[in-house]
Amino acid sequence: MAIIPVELAGRSYEVRVASGLLADIAGQCALLLRKKRVPIVTDSNVAEHWRATVEKSLIAAGHEPRVLVLDPGEGTKSWHVLERVMDWLLAEEVERGDHILALGGGVIGDLTGFAAAILKRGCGFIQLPTSLLAQVDSSVGGKTAINTGAGKNLVGAFHQPALVLADLDTLDTLPAREMRAGYAEVIKYGILGDREFFDWCMREGPEVVTGGISAQEFAVTQSVKAKARIVAEDERETSGARALLNLGHTFGHALEAQTGFSDRLLHGEGVALGMVLAARYSARKGYITEADAALVTAAIASAGLPTEIASLGLNCDGQTLAGHMLHDKKMDAGTLPFVLLRAIGEAFLDKQVSLEDVAAFLGE
Ligand code: NAD
Numbered sequence: 475m476a477i478i479p480v481e482l483a484g485r486s487y488e489v490r491v492a493s494g495l496l497a498d499i500a501g502q503c504a505l506l507l508r509k510k511r512v513p514i515v516t517d518s519n520v521a522e523h524w525r526a527t528v529e530k531s532l533i534a535a536g537h538e539p540r541v542l543v544l545d546p547g548e549g550t551k552s553w554h555v556l557e558r559v560m561d562w563l564l565a566e567e568v569e570r571g572d573h574i575l576a577l578g579g580g581v582i583g584d585l586t587g588f589a590a591a592i593l594k595r596g597c598g599f600i601q602l603p604t605s606l607l608a609q610v611d612s613s614v615g616g617k618t619a620i621n622t623g624a625g626k627n628l629v630g631a632f633h634q635p636a637l638v639l640a641d642l643d644t645l646d647t648l649p650a651r652e653m654r655a656g657y658a659e660v661i662k663y664g665i666l667g668d669r670e671f672f673d674w675c676m677r678e679g680p681e682v683v684t685g686g687i688s689a690q691e692f693a694v695t696q697s698v699k700a701k702a703r704i705v706a707e708d709e710r711e712t713s714g715a716r717a718l719l720n721l722g723h724t725f726g727h728a729l730e731a732q733t734g735f736s737d738r739l740l741h742g743e744g745v746a747l748g749m750v751l752a753a754r755y756s757a758r759k760g761y762i763t764e765a766d767a768a769l770v771t772a773a774i775a776s777a778g779l780p781t782e783i784a785s786l787g788l789n790c791d792g793q794t795l796a797g798h799m800l801h802d803k804k805m806d807a808g809t810l811p812f813v814l815l816r817a818i819g820e821a822f823l824d825k826q827v828s829l830e831d832v833a834a835f836l837g838e
């Protein structure tokens with residue numbers, strides 16, 4: 475088992491990466507589960523495959539698991555589902571010192587984490603990420619949120635989990651397309667800060683997405699280490715280090731917005747194409763070579779992820795895509811910082827990018 479500490483000023487916690495963690499959940503969480511009742515929030519897809527495993531371990535240890543099963547999908551990160559979760563937690567008499575288990579992908583982790591942040595002004599929670607994206611990204615770092623009519627993740631809080639258990643076995647039941655989408659966030663760590671890891675991804679990326687367990691273990695462990703390092707440096711996204719994690723996301727969000735945040739383009743797919751665009755735009759500005767931009771494109775294509783806007787059939791021009799960026803929540807006093815590349819493995823925040831130039835680039 476790999477144990478990665480997330481070291482924060484206030485309090486630190488562990489991310490454990492291994493097979494079999496959910497089957498031993500009672501043992502893994504023994505120090506944190508002080509009551510018989512254990513509240514668990516999950517979605518129906520995850521419950522179908524993993525609820526019984528978690529319940530079995532808890533019941534064998536004398537616990538009484540209480541499970542709230544929500545609908546799968548981004549729509550669950552909403553005000554009305556949050557209200558349902560809060561009412562349920564209150565009815566279950568969850569107290570501040572208790573820990574709520576968030577069993578699922580980023581949707582369940584973000585929603586349950588936010589519920590934990592505001593229940594009685596903050597109670598404990600444990601992340602049990604079951605998607606690749608959640609294991610390498612959303613379960614670590616303490617960002618929690620819901621969506622509103624005005625946009626994604628606009629209402630939320632920083633609230634760190636007490637523990638993260640990334641059980642590699644859960645990836646066996648994850649749909650292939652979700653696996654590829656999660657992989658975009660894996661290769662992101664290589665592109666933004668670790669050339670050696672990028673080179674590993676070039677060789678082993680296809681193995682990660684097709685289910686090679688040792689490749690998956692290395693990918694998850696390295697990704698969590700990278701995220702933990704950045705979060706420790708900049709817990710609340712104030713110094714700029716954490717902003718580098720947005721590589722590919724500004725372009726990606728514009729594409730997601732154009733598809734109406736529908737299943738036509740998953741978040742990770744948008745990020746994948748967004749990283750290709752960030753690399754090409756970096757080349758256009760003369761920061762990296764065209765050959766390096768082509769290498770990024772090839773690495774992303776080899777995992778079966780999109781690399782061309784045309785392939786999405788969006789039927790819109792560069793101006794329209796750049797227009798979506800005006801609503802980006804990173805907009806700061808009229809400028810939008812872009813994460814660009816100085817080299818593969820060396821991202822930086824460029825605050826001088828003109829949206830008109832980006833629109834022209836996207837229209838080419
Ligand atoms: P998700 O939670 O919707 O999971 C994707 C799909 O896979 C869902 O249908 C889910 O039911 C299913 N699923 C998950 N695990 C499964 C398993 N083991 N077996 C079978 N099916 C499984 O989405 P996601 O991609 O995990 O996360 C996306 C969300 O994460 C977005 O809302 C995004 O905003 C958020 N996010 C948050 C952060 C953060 O720092 N908090 C970072 C990145 C993304």
Ligand code: ZN
Binds near residue numbers: 611723
């Ligand atoms: Zn992302």
